[in-house]
Amino acid sequence: MTTGSSDTKNGGKQEGRFQELLIRQSGFNPDLPLARAKTIPNHWYWDEEIYELEKAKIFANSWQWIAREEELPKPGSFLTTERAGEPILLIADENRMLRAFYNICRHRAAPLLSSACGEVNKLRCRYHGWTYDLRGALRGVPEFDGVEDFCRESSGLVEIPLDRWGNWCWIHQGQATSTLKDYLSPLPEWSLPRNWDNLRFCKRVAYDLNCNWKVYVDNYLDGGYHVNTVHPGLAGVINYSEYNTTIYSHTSLQSSPLKSSTSQKDGDRDNAGDDVDNKAVQQTRIGDLAAYWWIYPNFMINWYQGVLDTNLVLPLGPEKCRVVFDFYFDRSGLASTEDFQNQSIQVAEQIQDEDIQICHEVQRNLHSRHYSTGRFSVRREIAGYHFHQLLGRALLNQE
Numbered sequence: 368m369t370t371g372s373s374d375t376k377n378g379g380k381q382e383g384r385f386q387e388l389l390i391r392q393s394g395f396n397p398d399l400p401l402a403r404a405k406t407i408p409n410h411w412y413w414d415e416e417i418y419e420l421e422k423a424k425i426f427a428n429s430w431q432w433i434a435r436e437e438e439l440p441k442p443g444s445f446l447t448t449e450r451a452g453e454p455i456l457l458i459a460d461e462n463r464m465l466r467a468f469y470n471i472c473r474h475r476a477a478p479l480l481s482s483a484c485g486e487v488n489k490l491r492c493r494y495h496g497w498t499y500d501l502r503g504a505l506r507g508v509p510e511f512d513g514v515e516d517f518c519r520e521s522s523g524l525v526e527i528p529l530d531r532w533g534n535w536c537w538i539h540q541g542q543a544t545s546t547l548k549d550y551l552s553p554l555p556e557w558s559l560p561r562n563w564d565n566l567r568f569c570k571r572v573a574y575d576l577n578c579n580w581k582v583y584v585d586n587y588l589d590g591g592y593h594v595n596t597v598h599p600g601l602a603g604v605i606n607y608s609e610y611n612t613t614i615y616s617h618t619s620l621q622s623s624p625l626k627s628s629t630s631q632k633d634g635d636r637d638n639a640g641d642d643v644d645n646k647a648v649q650q651t652r653i654g655d656l657a658a659y660w661w662i663y664p665n666f667m668i669n670w671y672q673g674v675l676d677t678n679l680v681l682p683l684g685p686e687k688c689r690v691v692f693d694f695y696f697d698r699s700g701l702a703s704t705e706d707f708q709n710q711s712i713q714v715a716e717q718i719q720d721e722d723i724q725i726c727h728e729v730q731r732n733l734h735s736r737h738y739s740t741g742r743f744s745v746r747r748e749i750a751g752y753h754f755h756q757l758l759g760r761a762l763l764n765q766e
């Protein structure tokens with residue numbers, strides 16, 4: 368195998384010119400205090416060139432969640448996917464060590480594997496039959512005698528750095544400036560006393576949205592600002608006045624105490640008219656705390672006692688994204704029962720439907736000539752501005 372390079376195809380010069388233009392035109396200043404800050408400009412939510420720049424500067428230059436380790440149980444187990452517009456191949460080698468490669472044959476760029484997942488004992492390109500072992504080293508090169516200056520050793524698959532946190536595997540296509548653990552900090556420490564080891568993967572649900580990926584992330588990071596207005600069911604269990612947001616280097620935590628079941632029954636709710644929704648939410652959002660972790664740029668972890676779901680936001684184009692929900696539940700106790708799990712997933716789907724609707728409406732209006740940027744609520748939206756700061760600094764080369 369060969370070590371990866373962070374060079375982009377577009378060429379540095381062209382990218383540099385575009386970035387200069389971006390800086391002059393955007394007016395976005397990531398260094399203002401929150402009280403004076405403005406959002407990124409509206410064209411960043413649909414511009415094709417911004418979308419391409421984001422692939423290189425953001426998605427190819429951050430830790431990206433890629434898979435659960437348990438998805439690759441044996442030597443030769445593999446899965447294929449895409450990140451930052453690049454085809455990725457994740458495979459367990461002979462020692463079951465997980466490795467990530469670009470899924471690109473070094474001969475004429477054919478994909479090594481085409482199916483979404485499976486098991487192989489070597490990687491054989493179906494185009495002209497070059498073979499690679501499970502560590503990416505080039506082994507078989509048919510009919511290549513007489514080729515000069517060809518180094519088999521340096522013609523292996525291009526490997527991508529991979530790191531794990533528990534069962535979760537992440538890749539980094541650029542130059543990682545921090546280990547995965549530091550990047551996620553302080554989430555790993557925070558999760559320790561909360562028994563995440565006891566969670567078991569249950570189900571994946573994916574949603575395709577007609578909005579830029581950042582619209583979805585903005586919606587997630589508004590500090591509960593839209594809970595009462597968009598999510599009447601959730602509003603019944605969240606103690607909105609105590610909703611709190613803390614930002615860290617590459618992560619943020621939004622958390623809220625849950626209303627006790629007694630106060631919910633006493634009618635201490637913001638939206639008492641939504642009894643049916645509220646009942647399902649109350650029965651599945653149990654415990655004392657709701658915690659919503661965001662990891663720059665596109666991964667979220669939502670946790671209630673015994674219940675966790677992750678949201679991976681994958682850009683599919685300037686105005687399209689896919690949000691992949693993975694649901695996990697405790698192996699024991701109430702959350703391990705099928706009824707609880709079905710009801711809990713239904714609640715998440717209801718909340719997601721409400722979010723999707725507003726995200727679509729926002730995306731349409733971002734094209735208006737009568738909206739360019741917005742302001743942030745100091746009380747609520749520090750995490751949203753944190754996201755724009757990280758994003759802006761990455762795009763404007765000010766990291």
Ligand code: FES
Pocket residue numbers: 472473474475476477492493494495496497
């Ligand atoms: S492209 Fe793979 S062997 Fe030719």
Ligand SMILES: [Fe+2]
Pocket residue numbers: 586587593597598718722
């Ligand atoms: Fe929401």
